[in-house]
Amino acid sequence: MTIHPIVVYGEPVLHRAADRVTEFDDELRTLVADMFDTLAASNGVGLAAPQIGVGKQIFVYDAEDDVAQVRRRGVFINPVLVGSKVSDGRPDPDAESEGCLSVPTLDFPLKRSEKVTINGKDENGETISLVVEGWFARIMQHEYDHLQGTLYVDRLQDKWKRRWKREQKAEGYNVPGVSWLPGTDPDPFGHGEDDEED
Numbered sequence: 001m002t003i004h005p006i007v008v009y010g011e012p013v014l015h016r017a018a019d020r021v022t023e024f025d026d027e028l029r030t031l032v033a034d035m036f037d038t039l040a041a042s043n044g045v046g047l048a049a050p051q052i053g054v055g056k057q058i059f060v061y062d063a064e065d066d067v068a069q070v071r072r073r074g075v076f077i078n079p080v081l082v083g084s085k086v087s088d089g090r091p092d093p094d095a096e097s098e099g100c101l102s103v104p105t106l107d108f109p110l111k112r113s114e115k116v117t118i119n120g121k122d123e124n125g126e127t128i129s130l131v132v133e134g135w136f137a138r139i140m141q142h143e144y145d146h147l148q149g150t151l152y153v154d155r156l157q158d159k160w161k162r163r164w165k166r167e168q169k170a171e172g173y174n175v176p177g178v179s180w181l182p183g184t185d186p187d188p189f190g191h192g193e194d195d196e197e198d
């Protein structure tokens, strides 16, 4: 069991498209197992490989699907995501706020697709697929974005973008080399409260 440090906004690997996985071997399966351990220690709902400094198209998730009323835990490798049209208008700060383990302590509202289809491979190279809605669809979009080098704060509407820019400066989330270690460093989102980060 290895818990990896989570890198913070400004680390270059977060801001470039991740590489496709070509070898479905034991090394990959160890990496995926480490990602599940790191996710659990971070109290998050999703974790993408670039967040532990690995520029590969892999993410893991472990969260309640409120719409289907099941807990979903799994991995997507080399995923392709197709989402429904994102509705116009302003995001609801209560119902549509998002956070990210690579942007510690902050959250901002953001509109997302209500429904997504996601196809990819698991750690054994088997084809897998999910069709999900609501909060869980948001998690899938957030993690998929990570593999394209996009973080949710890069998508904010102007009002929230201005707030993010201020916070980014104040927190120093604009330089490489910053990370935190889940389970060792203080939980940046105060685990036990209502927020869920991914």
Ligand SMILES: [Zn+2]
Binding pocket: 099, 100, 101, 102, 142, 146, 198
């Ligand atoms: Zn994230």
